[in-house]
Amino acid sequence: MRQYLDLCRHILTQGSLKTDRTNTGTKSVFGYQMRFDLEEGFPLLTTKKVFMKAIIHELLWFISGDTNIKYLVDKGVKIWNEWPYEAYKKHKDYQNESLEEFVDKIKSNPEFARVHGNLGPVYGAQWRNFNGVDQLQTVIDQIKNNPDSRRIILSAWNPADLDKMALPPCHAFLQFYVNNDELSLQLYQRSGDVFLGVPFNIASYSLLLMMVAQVTNLRPKTFVHTIGDAHIYSNHFDQIETQLSRTPRQLPKMIINSQVKSIFDFKYEDFKLEDYNPYPAIKGVVAV
Known part of the structure; x- marks a missing residue:
């Protein structure tokens, strides 16, 4: 491109x-x-x-x-995880969980997700x-x-x-x-x-x-x-x-x-990407 x-x-x-x-x-x-x-x-x-x-x-x-990031977490999408995690680390509930442990709690505990998964x-x-x-x-x-x-x-x-x-x-x-x-x-x-x-x-x-x-x-x-x-x-x-x-x-x-x-009726299954032939992915750390 x-x-x-x-x-x-x-x-x-x-x-x-x-x-x-x-x-x-x-x-x-x-x-x-x-x-x-x-x-x-x-x-x-x-x-x-x-x-x-x-x-x-x-x-x-x-x-x-x-x-709330729970929808994204449940779908295996990680792109917003760092921001609520950084906020959580400053909260009294923080127990030295890693980012991965925080995400697991978002996925498995609806009340935890309600309190700590919201981005405002x-x-x-x-x-x-x-x-x-x-x-x-x-x-x-x-x-x-x-x-x-x-x-x-x-x-x-x-x-x-x-x-x-x-x-x-x-x-x-x-x-x-x-x-x-x-x-x-x-x-x-x-x-x-x-x-x-x-x-x-x-x-x-x-x-x-x-x-x-x-x-x-x-x-x-x-x-x-x-x-x-x-x-x-x-x-x-x-x-x-x-x-x-x-x-x-x-x-x-x-x-x-x-x-x-209707713009509000689209589901993930309504989209199909064809003929995508990219070079391999390149990793990089997000700045938070």
Whole structure:
């Protein structure tokens, strides 16, 4: 996927070294945009294997309005585990459990999960109940009834709730655009972890675009990804160089069950990824 590799090269050659909240250190640029035409294939990275199962389950979790990691843990998705674990380590209930032991308790003990698995009012809460507004339903209604509107917007950034969130939203602001029976989507992401997070974000919001297009009887067209602080963590430089040494392969296809007519009715089984032939996965540590 040329657009992603161009971003990686740009950061490595033009970026500035910066400190950060996690004390890991990054190389960073400010204000970068990529465009993906979904008619050319589904934009899932091929220079390393990306865990599409996690992307689908996380997106369904957002759409449902859920903010507790138990759903993800039960599905074998680990991408949110570190944040509630770090909060748990500061709680009086903490008994020196490892991350793995914490996750096992989330999976096996519903009361423990209720108390310690919640992330606060993160993405799903804001999408479905932003100060009483179901933004996702509103977006669907606007696309159907007023497609030329310049206000088809969904925001995960709610200043009143930021201090209650385990992590303030990184992918924070969405705008949909209808033209010639085609639907496009622009994401503004305030902060992008280019090795671990950005490949997920590209695929996730491209999939959301496809889902919304289907339930509004439009064709998915362009996903525009705008990133504020686009950064590579210092402990991911080698992994990025490995990807840059690999030649991108043909993009896969994402097939969605055409019978689903509501954004809230999608299930994991409604998605099928075809012709995905990536290079092997590359491991990297998440900065928390």
